[in-house]
Amino acid sequence: MKTLNERIAEVSYHLQSLTAPEFSSQVQDAVQKKDKNSLIQVCKKAKIPRVYLGSVVSVLLSVGPEQKWPADS
Numbered sequence: 001m002k003t004l005n006e007r008i009a010e011v012s013y014h015l016q017s018l019t020a021p022e023f024s025s026q027v028q029d030a031v032q033k034k035d036k037n038s039l040i041q042v043c044k045k046a047k048i049p050r051v052y053l054g055s056v057v058s059v060l061l062s063v064g065p066e067q068k069w070p071a072d073s
Contacts, residue, residue, distance in 0.1 A: 011055050014048045018056075031060050 002010075018027050023046050030038035039057045048056055 011052055011059070014043075014046075014052050014056050015059060017046050017048070018042065018060075020046075027060065031063055034061060036061065 018024065023042055026042045027039065029035075030042060036057055039060055040053060043053050043056055
């Protein structure tokens with residue numbers, strides 16, 4: 001069984017993978033539209049494991065419209 005820290009690190013890794021150029025515009029469009037099904041499809045294309053789909057989609061849908069994707073440092 002994985003620890004909470006390990007699970008957080010893995011969710012973070014999968015979220016970060018969605019900032020890749022081939023996914024970022026699709027993610028941004030889906031988030032703006034609050035389109036859960038589109039986000040799931042992008043996550044599947046990015047090969048995010050099924051066990052993390054719910055967490056990743058929930059985090060992305062909780063992003064407010066004032067936040068940029070990907071966030072500028």
